[in-house]
Amino acid sequence: MKKVNTLMMLVQGFFQNYLVVDRGLSQNTVMAYRDTLKLFFAFECSRQKKSITKLVLDDVNADAILLFLNQLESKRNNSIVTRNLRLAALKTFSLFLTTKDVERSGEYQRIMALPLKKAPHKVIDYLEVSEIKSIIDGFNFENRNDQRDQVLLNLLYNTGARVQEICDLTVNSITFGRLPVVTLVGKGNKTRMVPIWQDTANLLMSYLRKNQILDQPEVSIFLKTL
Secondary structure, eight states: OOHHHHHHHHHHHIIIIIIIIISOOOHHHHHHHHHHHHHHHHHHHHHHTOOGGGOOGGGSOHHHHHHHHHHHHHTSOOOHHHHHHHHHHHHHHHHHHHTTOGGGHHHHHHHHTOOOOOOOOOOOOOOOHHHHHHHHHTSOTTSHHHHHHHHHHHHHHHHOOOHHHHHTOBGGGEEOSSSOEEEEEOGGGOEEEEEOOHHHHHHHHHHHHHTTOTTOTTSBSSOSOO
């Protein structure tokens, strides 16, 4: 079997079996790994002036990955955090390859030994309660998109959830009643239930009714456009 076929077959196995079946990673994590490999392969194709079908296992090496990481910062203006996330994905891919391509296990060990780049620690800015209230109250609740954005910001402020966690919410993620709660699914598909204020619950109820999705449990709460 040619190496070019071996690389592509291993990439397929990495996504279809290793990440999903063996590791049980979330869809968002798998998508992030997919984007990393797409960027790395595109970089290698451009650098070596060859098509992706000509890439082989030898092209997955520590020197190439270092060049790739450096151009993420210099050419794509990615942050150090993004650089480190890309490296983490490539390390996971290399760990997978060590069990499939034993002859090159030494090179994969070199990749896994690449250090994360230290990022400066910044003091996190924050808004005062009055400033947050001013932003939230600035929406026109009669406008459907404004209503959506107001409810979204209320939930972010109320729950402290990550943006992706809020975007992933469906109607059945909300439990109304005397003690309303929202069920969030975070990294690694870890689920947690977070209480929400009655005012937030009332806004949500009004929003769901206005958009006629209250009785559609699997529908995403926050649609891109309304």
